[in-house]
Amino acid sequence: MVDVDVLIVGGGAAGLTASILLRQLGVATLLVSALETTSVLPKAHELNQRAMEVLHDCGIGEEVVARSTPPAQMSHTAFYLGFAGHPSAGKQLAKMECWGGGGTDPEWTMASPYLHANLPQLHLEPIMKRRAEELAPDAVRFGHRLVHLDQDDDGVTATIEVVATGERYDVRSTYLIAADGGRTCNDLLGVQMEGLRDLAQEVSVHFSADLSALCSDDSVLIRWIFLPHDPSALCVLVPMGPTRWGTTSEEWVYHANYTYGDPRAFDDAAVLADMAHRLGIEGVELEVHLISRWTLGGVLADRFSQGRVFLVGDAAHRHPPTGGLGLNSALHDVQNLAWKLAYVLDGTAEPSLLETYGQERRPVDARNVDRALENSLQWVSTAVELGLGETDEDVEETWARLARACSTDPRHGAERAHVVEVLAQHSMEFHEHSVEYSYEHQSQAVVPDGTTSAADPDFHRFTPEARPGHPLPHAVLEDHAQHRCSTLDLIDGASLVVLAGEDGGAWVEAAEALAADGLPIAGYRIGHLSGDYLDPRVRWQYLRGHGPTGAIVVRPDRCVAWRSHEAVDDHHATLSSVVAQILGR
Ligand SMILES: Cc1cc2nc3c(=O)[nH]c(=O)nc-3n(C[C@H](O)[C@H](O)[C@H](O)COP(=O)(O)OP(=O)(O)OC[C@H]3O[C@@H](n4cnc5c(N)ncnc54)[C@H](O)[C@@H]3O)c2cc1C
Structure with missing residues (x-):
């Protein structure tokens, strides 16, 4: 045993x-x-x-x-009319910044020291x-x-x-x-x-091929490909590196959807034939590594x-x-x-x-499941809104209509505006910043401070908050040797950490007393001009939501667990009781 x-x-x-x-x-x-x-x-x-x-x-x-x-090769996602094999194939219907635009969106660089x-x-x-x-x-x-x-x-x-x-x-x-x-x-x-299962059969093909002559725009990571000649299928093409990215990537993954239960999805030869036909890459030499299947739900x-x-x-x-x-x-x-x-x-x-x-975690994950499903189902309505669903339109007319929408010719401005508007509905899928950070844990291990969250209920914008239940916001700090670090770096994953205001020395002393009793807890003062760490951009002062004598307690998973807006009569007793509640003691 x-x-x-x-x-x-x-x-x-x-x-x-x-x-x-x-x-x-x-x-x-x-x-x-x-x-x-x-x-x-x-x-x-x-x-x-x-x-x-x-x-x-x-x-x-x-x-x-x-x-x-590299960030510059994953700053965008783009939507295409076909991929190759047709005179209009490969035209870009629209392009969208994704996941912080490769470090160019200040909202993202301000949210974390990591991209x-x-x-x-x-x-x-x-x-x-x-x-x-x-x-x-x-x-x-x-x-x-x-x-x-x-x-x-x-x-x-x-x-x-x-x-x-x-x-x-x-x-x-x-x-x-x-x-x-x-x-x-x-x-x-x-x-x-519990939930929705088997909404569609998905197939992924991992292969090596040189596709550099067939695609352009190195800033695009995920290519979403709409197909006039196979309108019910949406194909996705993603570079897989491993050493080169963008259009010269050595490896790729192609994802495609089939109706749930479609036997073609389980026939490797049929899947590869469909991939070649859909992407228009019949003559392209490729080495298939693996074909995998999964269902959407x-x-x-x-x-x-x-x-x-x-x-x-x-x-x-x-x-x-x-x-x-x-x-x-x-x-x-x-x-x-x-x-x-x-x-x-x-x-x-x-x-x-x-x-x-x-x-x-369950409420946060439930929301993430809902978001992912919403994102996924959005693609069905997008295809219909682009005129790719059940329609009597001739295939060549569909190519021509969507090709006009890709053009910059002002005569086709209305068609272009319609396509851009339809595809803009996917923006949240590539901007899940708020979903990532805007959660509020509610449990015994979080002590509410009576404030109301500023979070956007629709999750369109992320507002960092040092409020109990929220992830600790990132702010650039400096120690007295002018070494820069993040507020996140003060949390070592093993200890509870008290982050006090510049005049909150009593909180740090209370933490030190609890640590002397054997509790894993540390404390630091942070202030613009004085403290254990300095706040050179005054960003922490803006985010912390307490005054110079206040403090927060942060858990080892960087969740803010408690906040006091100012000093109290007995810092040691207050901190002891807060820590006891967090730890269930
Ligand atoms: C096409 C595709 C694209 C995706 N893209 C993204 C993305 O961009 N970002 C993202 O966040 N997620 C993405 N996901 C989802 C992501 O792949 C999964 O959420 C992730 O793999 C979950 O990790 P896991 O460790 O929980 O489970 P798994 O990766 O499934 O690992 C489970 C492990 O358990 C082992 N196991 C199973 N049974 C036993 C047993 N009885 N005893 C011992 N070991 C066992 C298995 O061997 C395996 O090692 C994608 C999924 C797919 C299919």
């Missing part, structure tokens, strides 16, 4: 992140993953700023950035696996799958099978993280996934935990890739859970803290 604190089931992005963060917190983990390798499918590639914060916490952020698409990145899961997961193995040399086991689990009052007993030999062994753990994409644990636990687990088992990532929520919220949400789940498990395991917090994982 193997004995560990936490058994992690699944070696995808969620499971590997859990292994890294928990090991960094000193938790004894074992990760088992059914497949012998990390994902062979390109799958996710968009890494939002909050996910990049987590990857930096994992110690792999710089490597991910170095391997990622949105793009690295296919195929290349991301090996980086994560190397880091997980470095931290836990004998405790990352690929080719080992969970086949059974039982829980009692003290822990979980799981049966693991070595896939290559069929040999079985038992693992006893205090807690279990189900990061298995919903493939095994949910059924064993009786967890139901949006489902959410009816609970995020069952006893001592916690569901993260696709085990808890699965959604369409539109908006890039799947893998990113998985990393955010794990960031929320890891410190809570560590604190409960070492006695810093009571087990009730673990209940806040589902209370906090």
Whole structure:
């Protein structure tokens, strides 16, 4: 029997992140993953700023950035009339800035020290696996799958099978993280996934080819291709690097939709023939790496935990890739859970803290599922509004009509304006900044301060707020040697942190007294002209929402947990009681 604190089931992005963060917190983990390798499918590639914060916490952020698409080659997405093989194919219907425009949108550069990145899961997961193995040399086991689990009052007993030999062994753990994409644990636990399933059959083809002569515009990452000659199909083409991006990328992924149940989607030869016909690349030499199938839907687990088992990532929520919220949400789940498990395991917090994982993450993930579904369904109405649905129009007239809409000739201004207006409806899919950051956790581990959030209820704009329940806003700070850092850097992932105003020394002293009693807590004063850290742009003073004698408490997952607008009579008693509430003590 193997004995560990936490058994992690699944070696995808969620499971590997859990292994890294928990090991960094000193938790004894074992990760088992059914497949012998990390994902062979390109799958996710968009890494939002909050996910990049987590990857930096994992110690792999710089490597991910170095391997990622350069910002200038992922600043836009664009919509095309066909791809090749027709005189009008390849014309750009519209172009849209996406995900902060490669670092040019000030809203994004002000939100985080890290930019949105793009690295296919195929290349991301090996980086994560190397880091997980470095931290836990004998405790990352690929080719080992969970086949059974039982829980009692003290822990979980799981049966693991070595896939290559069929040999079985038992693992006893205090807690279990189900990061298995919903493939095994949910059924064993009786967890139901609720929502919409099987809305369409999707097929992805990962291939190598030189498409540089057929496309232009290196700033475009995702190409959305409308097809007059196959109007029910929307094709998506994404460069996959790995060393060159933009139009000269060595590898590509083609995604296409079929009606659910269409047998053509399951016939490799038919899929490749359809791809060649739809893209007009019949004569182009290509090497196919893999054809994968997935169905479009949006489902959410009816609970995020069952006893001592916690569901993260696709085990808890699965959604369409539109908006890039799947893998990113998985990393955010794990960031929320890891410190809570560590604190409960070492006695810093009571087990009730673990209940806040589902209370906090489930509403956020539910919203992300809804957003991704909305994004996805929008494409159906877009095709109809472009006149590509059921219509009597001759195919050549459709090419000609949409080609006119691509022209800058003022005589076709009305047609162009219509197309641009229709495609503008997708802007939120490529601007999910507010969805990424504008959440408000409500649970025992957050103490409200009686204020009302300034967040846009429609999620169109992100307003950073140092308000309890919100993610800690980023502001550039300087230490006294003029080294620059971010407010985010003051949160080390292991401790609660008090960030006090320039005249809030009493809060820092209270934190130091609690730390002397053994609590993982630190405190700093931040002020424009004085403090442990200076606020050279006066940005923190603008964001913090408290006065010079006030303070906030930030949790290890960078969620603001409490705020006092000013000094109080007894800082030590106030801070003790706040910390006790957060930790469920
Ligand atoms: C085409 C496509 C594009 C996408 N694009 C994006 C994007 O741009 N951005 C984004 O954020 N998301 C995107 N997603 C979604 C993203 O890929 C998933 O949300 C992400 O893979 C979820 O990670 P996970 O670790 O939770 O699950 P998975 O990646 O499914 O990993 C599950 C792991 O569990 C293992 N496992 C399963 N059963 C067992 C068992 N019994 N015992 C042990 N191990 C087991 C598997 O081997 C696997 O390693 C996309 C998805 C698709 C299909």
